[in-house]
Amino acid sequence: MSFSSRKITEKQDIHLKTSRCDSSDIVKDLLDEDWQHAAQTGQIIELEKLGEGISGSVSKCVLKHTKTLFALKTISVDANPKTQQQILRELSINKTCSSKYIVQYYGTFMNETICSISMAMEYCAGxxxxxxxxxxxxxxxxxxxxxxxxxxxxxxxxxxxxxxxxxxxxxxxxxxxxxxxxxxxxxxxxxxxxxxxxxxxxxxxxxxxxxxxxxxxxxxxxxxxxxxxxxxxxxxxxxxxxxxxxxxxxxxxxxxxxxxxxxxxxxxxxxxxxxxxxxxxxxxxxxxx
CATH class of the missing domain: 1.10.510.10 (Transferase(Phosphotransferase) domain 1)
Known part of the structure; x- marks a missing residue:
């Protein structure tokens, strides 16, 4: 079974699966539900705050037990569940896009307790x-x-x-x-x-x-x-x-x-x-x- 087709459960973490998948590709293979679980179980480690506004931020992050850097943008959104789901559906299209002229998107997940959406994407060091x-x-x-x-x-x-x-x-x-x-x-x-x-x-x-x-x-x-x-x-x-x-x-x-x-x-x-x-x-x- 491929890494990306298996849901991460409460008893599993990304580290246990690295033997089946090169760590540099983990962020590319995660499903949105995997990102959700990673966030809920503290597997997203913030290394540096890249930018911050009134109700959002961008950080340089890494997944626990891996080395691949990625950027995580978090934005406050409307509390309406229908609006949130609409945004998640539209953002899911981004992961299917592939061009050297656009930033690669890895996944999106909701932070329901604070009404925000987080987007994991390619980190651009420049x-x-x-x-x-x-x-x-x-x-x-x-x-x-x-x-x-x-x-x-x-x-x-x-x-x-x-x-x-x-x-x-x-x-x-x-x-x-x-x-x-x-x-x-x-x-x-x-x-x-x-x-x-x-x-x-x-x-x-x-x-x-x-x-x-x-x-x-x-x-x-x-x-x-x-x-x-x-x-x-x-x-x-x-x-x-x-x-x-x-x-x-x-x-x-x-x-x-x-x-x-x-x-x-x-x-x-x-x-x-x-x-x-x-x-x-x-x-x-x-x-x-």
Whole structure:
């Protein structure tokens, strides 16, 4: 019987099963119910707090008796059980996604006593793009044009993959773009429900700033919503400040870049049931610009 097909019982722990499965693959093979049990029995060991907000946190963790590092993001959610189950169902899709441009998800579980959801995912030692550009800014520098081009290309390829699977990211911002130790760029927090996006907006300051106008107005998300947020993100890291300055301060340039991104021909962003255009083709045009 394979490791991933067996439920961990109260008398078993992950350590007892490592003989049947290489420890480096354990986090990839666990079912959501296994993650739930691991959390309830104290097998998730927090090594370092990576970030914390009003009602949530991100930590670097490891499973007891194993060596594989993973990130654990915990977000407070609505107490309504139906809402919680809806979020869990939607997040379960993330585990089926596989691309070198997106963070690999390992599992999701509920913390019922504190009304929160935890997501175990690939640990990216390079940190977030938000921290990287702010560190450069603090040292009187900024991210160069060539690295930004590579970052943009990786993000767009990640979005192309997600959109090919009919997944809209919904929450693109510098803190949701991660770097591996080797310097690879990956998207995280993709495909989350509107309910969870709202929870994260309250938890981690800044989420709402990157929302597309249609999202702010309560309208339906679309492919162009991701493009809007991406445009803001690229402009921010290239100029070391958020593109829309406080009232009274001069506007940033080139604002024309953002205008161009959000005004790409609608025909190239129409869903395939209408004009049979594949979502994965949406960004091939953009990459040639």
């Amino acid at each position: 940190g977030s793009l938000d921290k990287l550009y702010k560190k450069a800014k603090a040292n009187g520098a900024r991210i160069g044009e060539h690295p930004i081009r590579k970052i943009a290309e990786s993000i767009l390829k990640g979005l192309s993959y997600l959109h090919s699977r009919k997944i809209i990211h919904r929450d693109i911002k510098p803190s949701n773009i991660l770097m591996t130790f080797e310097g690879h760029v990956k998207l995280c927090d993709f495909g989350v429900s509107g309910e969870l996006v709202n929870s994260m907006a309250k938890t981690f300051t800044g989420t709402s700033y990157y929302m597309a106008p249609e999202r702010i107005k309560g309208e339906t998300y679309s492919v162009t919503s991701d493009i809007w947020s991406l445009g803001l993100t690229l402009m921010e890291i290239s100029q070391n400040r958020f593109p829309f300055p406080p009232e009274g301060e001069p506007p940033l340039v080139p604002i024309e870049l953002l205008n161009y991104i959000v005004n790409i021909s609608n025909l190239e962003l129409v869903d395939e049931p209408v004009n049979k255009i594949k979502w994965s083709e949406n960004f091939k045009h953009f990459l040639k610009i």
